[in-house]
Amino acid sequence: MTFDVLVEVRLKQGVADPPGATLERALPALGFGGVSGVRVGKAIRMSVDATDQAEAEALVAAMCDRLLANPVIEETVINVAEAVAAQ
């Protein structure tokens, strides 16, 4: 079975995020007030073959540990959903 995966890789709290800070300064200048806490992370999408959802989640968690994220400064949120037929 094929699963559609979305991994959000984001900086841990307290880790400096210059792109986020730049957006946060730029938004009010464009007329967007009331925005705070802007943080920029990565959104990694992929298709994974696995026998069930639990196996897919375990595979992706292992990928995060080994390649997709730096566990010293980043944390990950994993979303796994069964792929719709055509894919």
Next chain:
Amino acid sequence: MTFDVLVEVRLKQGVADPPGATLERALPALGFGGVSGVRVGKAIRMSVDATDQAEAEALVAAMCDRLLANPVIEETVINVAEAVAAQ
């Protein structure tokens, strides 16, 4: 009211994605087979003040058009949720 926002900014289909291609080549070498269609985008989180969810979504859509994404090569997915009390 404050809303927690997650904007996924991803490259449109057909736009070259070298970071995604690099991950896709590296994963089998680490023992992760059965992975395809790896695409790397941005996950932007922020807190937005608005009177209701519809206003928050409209605000964020305008931010995407003006600053967060390049509509020529990128598309966005916007998630807005009411912030939990403490924030």
